[in-house]
Amino acid sequence: MMRLMMRLRRKAGISCARVQDLVQSYLDGELEDGPERARLIAHLEMCRLCGVEAETYERIKASLAADPPPESVDRLTQFAASIPDLPDTPDTVEGTEAS
Amino acid sequence: MDDTQEALTGKARFDHFVVPEIDVMLRVARSITGHTAEAEDLVQDSLLRAYRSIDNFDGKHARAWLLTIVRNTNINRNRRQRPTLLDDPGAPEVEGRAGTSVSTEDVYLDGTFDASVEASLAGLAPDALLVVELVDLAGLSYAEAAEVLGVPIGTVMSRLHRARRRIREDLRHSGLAPRRFR
Numbered sequence: 001m002m003r004l005m006m007r008l009r010r011k012a013g014i015s016c017a018r019v020q021d022l023v024q025s026y027l028d029g030e031l032e033d034g035p036e037r038a039r040l041i042a043h044l045e046m047c048r049l050c051g052v053e054a055e056t057y058e059r060i061k062a063s064l065a066a067d068p069p070p071e072s073v074d075r076l077t078q079f080a081a082s083i084p085d086l087p088d089t090p091d092t093v094e095g096t097e098a099s
Numbered sequence: 100m101d102d103t104q105e106a107l108t109g110k111a112r113f114d115h116f117v118v119p120e121i122d123v124m125l126r127v128a129r130s131i132t133g134h135t136a137e138a139e140d141l142v143q144d145s146l147l148r149a150y151r152s153i154d155n156f157d158g159k160h161a162r163a164w165l166l167t168i169v170r171n172t173n174i175n176r177n178r179r180q181r182p183t184l185l186d187d188p189g190a191p192e193v194e195g196r197a198g199t200s201v202s203t204e205d206v207y208l209d210g211t212f213d214a215s216v217e218a219s220l221a222g223l224a225p226d227a228l229l230v231v232e233l234v235d236l237a238g239l240s241y242a243e244a245a246e247v248l249g250v251p252i253g254t255v256m257s258r259l260h261r262a263r264r265r266i267r268e269d270l271r272h273s274g275l276a277p278r279r280f281r
Binding site: 024025028030052053056057059060061063064065066067068069072073075076077079080081083084086 | 109110113114117118121122124125129130135138139142143146147150212213216217220231234235236238240241256259260263266267270276277
């Protein structure tokens with residue numbers, strides 16, 4: 001019932017169902033400029049349910065892309081600088097082939 | 100790769116292609132291990148491997164190449180050090196919060212949301228996890244990820260979107276995201 005309602009519900013000239021199909025690409029910056037993108041943006045401002053959905057995906061993306069602690073990056077950068085001075089390790093290197 | 104990059108060798112090549120990607124390597128390592136300290140060890144080992152093989156690297160898609168090294172290094176480390184990870188009493192648990200009155204904003208700010216997203220990654224299928232790592236953690240575009248994986252862009256999109264929906268569902272079951280309406 002809810003699914004049918006979403007399929008039928010339209011705001012700003014685009015249905016909630018269509019917004020759900022496009023919203024992740026939009027948040028990834030992969031949705032081309034054009035009328036549909038403009039309608040999607042307007043829809044997200046007008047529709048609370050779709051707005052919350054978009055916000056959740058935005059938070060998931062932000063969480064995944066969260067910067068690691070700067071002190072960890074600093075330690076690893078210092079380690080990287082010291083590698084040429086480390087004693088030799090075996091020549092065979094596993095795990096460097098392309099996937 | 101331009102002529103200048105091609106002329107680089109050894110340490111200079113490592114500094115050019117690898118060192119700027121340390122934060123991305125750490126982000127991916129953290130998603131694999133779930134612990135920052137363990138992730139640092141993994142990146143350290145991965146840097147050694149990258150340094151040893153830098154002159155064989157073709158200069159294309161450094162992030163994807165390094166991500167492969169991090170993943171393979173982790174597999175080798177687990178083979179060597181930890182024959183079984185089942186029933187690890189030290190493993191962190193993410194408690195379900197369904198039914199509590201804590202707002203999404205609160206759990207986002209206190210780190211619970213991040214911990215749950217990280218826990219959810221572990222449940223993704225390997226091909227879905229790889230796309231999430233390439234796009235969300237390493238910052239590749241859909242087209243770049245498709246080229247790296249040798250699959251159509253549509254496949255990248257469907258795997259990525261499905262993976263995020265799965266994460267979203269896991270968050271919902273933990274009471275950290277609103278009910279999905281579709």
